[in-house]
Amino acid sequence: MKCSLKAPAKINLSLDVLAKREDGFHEVEMIMTEVDLADRIDLTIRNDQQIVIQTLAGYIPADSRNLAYQAARLIKDRFRIAAGVTIYIQKNIPVAAGLAGGSSDAAAVLRGLNQMWDLGLSKAQLAALGSEIGSDVAFCVYGGTAKATGRGEKIERLPAPPPCWVVLAKPPIGVSTGEVYGKVQMSSNAAAPKSETIKQAILAGDYNKICHHLHNDLEPVTMSLHHEVLQIKERMLESGADASLMSGSGPTVFGLIRNEGQVHRVYNALRGFCDQVYAVRTIS
Ligand SMILES: C[C@](O)(CO)[C@H](O)COP(=O)(O)OP(=O)(O)OC[C@H]1O[C@@H](n2ccc(N)nc2=O)[C@H](O)[C@@H]1O
């Protein structure tokens, strides 16, 4: 039995860090939305007990460190499934980029195995399982656009934002999410997180208001560690993006562009600056 799934990347339209928790994580409020840059996951059920990761991307682990492997292991153990699975990952999303690539692969495996092994789990149940793997997996199980709270695992679904182009630019540096959270300054206005304003803008279908209120508390931290991130953001804005922000813990910076005529200009301006640049669209 075989199944093929898309595992899309996400961007953060907002990320407010509200408080440090006793478990070492941070209480956050974020608005996330998927974009049409996706990995492809092919699942093939095996007669033996094994979980096998296959990928041509030599830069991601092909063993139990892979989040897709961890998703299969979790569901297999929790529901005492005797069969195994081969997971082929066609990696299109840049790695360690702030785009939740690994989390999205894990979420796709949860969705796929739920179907193939006929487990009948709801999205909420799959998201609860996913949050045992990583904070972004619950969002990736639902996909679309959502407000995420808690450490990222509490999901409130939202309508899609007004459609637009998204230019993504990733500089050739790796960022540790844990290190970035460890250095963050708590939101000075934690009582009025900016995510609420973005949520209202999405509900009103107000593209300009979304552009005006993009916000990420992790951005100054990663910028202080890696000057390139600020340079990329400046270049996005100078070349004509309507707004620009770092996604997640970075280092990928995205630019939002409504006017199709501007997309090539922004894309080309960034191509001269870093190798990994993509022009994609929000998912409506
Ligand atoms: C930056 C974001 O990608 C925004 O969507 C997420 O908040 C991070 O999600 P993630 O990569 O799935 O993160 P996890 O694998 O769960 O956590 C990695 C590390 O980030 C820190 N972490 C993560 C999430 C959170 N709410 N508070 C934290 O302090 C913790 O030190 C944790 O050990």
Ligand SMILES: Nc1ncnc2c1ncn2[C@@H]1O[C@H](COP(=O)(O)OP(=O)(O)OP(=O)(O)O)[C@@H](O)[C@H]1O
């Ligand atoms: N399936 C996978 N795809 C990509 N990276 C993976 C995968 N499984 C494990 N990893 C490891 O996870 C780490 C983070 O990769 P990932 O691409 O998920 O980061 P990210 O985009 O910053 O995620 P997030 O936005 O959720 O913080 C890398 O060090 C990578 O080796």
